[in-house]
Amino acid sequence: MKVSTYEDFVGQVERYRIYPFSAFIPGHPSLTEAASDCDWHNDAKVETDPWQWRVRIVKDRRAAYGKFFGGKLAFVHIDSFSAVRSVLSGGASVERKYRDGLLSTSAYRIFQAIEEAGSIGSRRLRRETGLDAAEHKKEYEKALIELQGIGAIVIAGADESESGWKSMRYETADHWLSGEMDMDMDAALAKDKLQAELLPVWSDKAYGYLAKRLKLG
Numbered sequence: 001m002k003v004s005t006y007e008d009f010v011g012q013v014e015r016y017r018i019y020p021f022s023a024f025i026p027g028h029p030s031l032t033e034a035a036s037d038c039d040w041h042n043d044a045k046v047e048t049d050p051w052q053w054r055v056r057i058v059k060d061r062r063a064a065y066g067k068f069f070g071g072k073l074a075f076v077h078i079d080s081f082s083a084v085r086s087v088l089s090g091g092a093s094v095e096r097k098y099r100d101g102l103l104s105t106s107a108y109r110i111f112q113a114i115e116e117a118g119s120i121g122s123r124r125l126r127r128e129t130g131l132d133a134a135e136h137k138k139e140y141e142k143a144l145i146e147l148q149g150i151g152a153i154v155i156a157g158a159d160e161s162e163s164g165w166k167s168m169r170y171e172t173a174d175h176w177l178s179g180e181m182d183m184d185m186d187a188a189l190a191k192d193k194l195q196a197e198l199l200p201v202w203s204d205k206a207y208g209y210l211a212k213r214l215k216l217g
Helices: 004-014 050-059 077-091 094-099 105-117 124-128 134-149 171-178 186-200 206-216
Strands: 018-020 063-069 073-077 153-160 166-172
Touching: 004 018, 004 073, 050 063, 050 153, 063 077, 063 134, 063 171, 073 077, 073 105, 077 171, 077 186, 094 105, 105 124, 105 134, 105 166, 124 166, 134 153, 153 171, 166 171, 186 206
Parallel strands: none
Antiparallel strands: 018 073, 063 073, 063 153, 153 166
16 A cells, blocks of 8 residues: 555554565565655655654654664554564563673663663764774674664664764663553563454465564464
């Protein structure tokens, strides 16, 4: 289904619960495909620019946004994010994963900096974690994907510099969801919830792909 307005896009996220930014789930819609005829990167047309929708939906607290699935960007409806996060993390905290050797030192350092700041832009985050040098760029980006891949942090917006270049702003999932829902959902219950939400609306091919990745059964 094509989308031409922000509300069309929100409706798609509400229907599918997990909605990729670009096509990486076989047989499943994505924003770049559905909004291919829209006014991309057009600041003068906020209502019809999907590039701006991706940040607006987060600020409106309608969906979480991040590289949750294999480094690929996706939107997760706010009512489903707690379940997705529980499945991604396996119910283990960031601290536990770090203690168990399942999280890199750089990722843990970045998480601590985000947690302390509440909300922080990428440029400042790199400086505060000592990862702002060019040789640390890949290490920094890999650590961010680690944290998003366990549902620990989300993209919470974008900052614009004097030159007009925009960089991502990050928050911990706990901070972004504060007061919205149960953050400690049991992983088994989370899988049941996602199965119940996704099976009626996802194609067999798309569900099979995600079920294998998340081990939904």
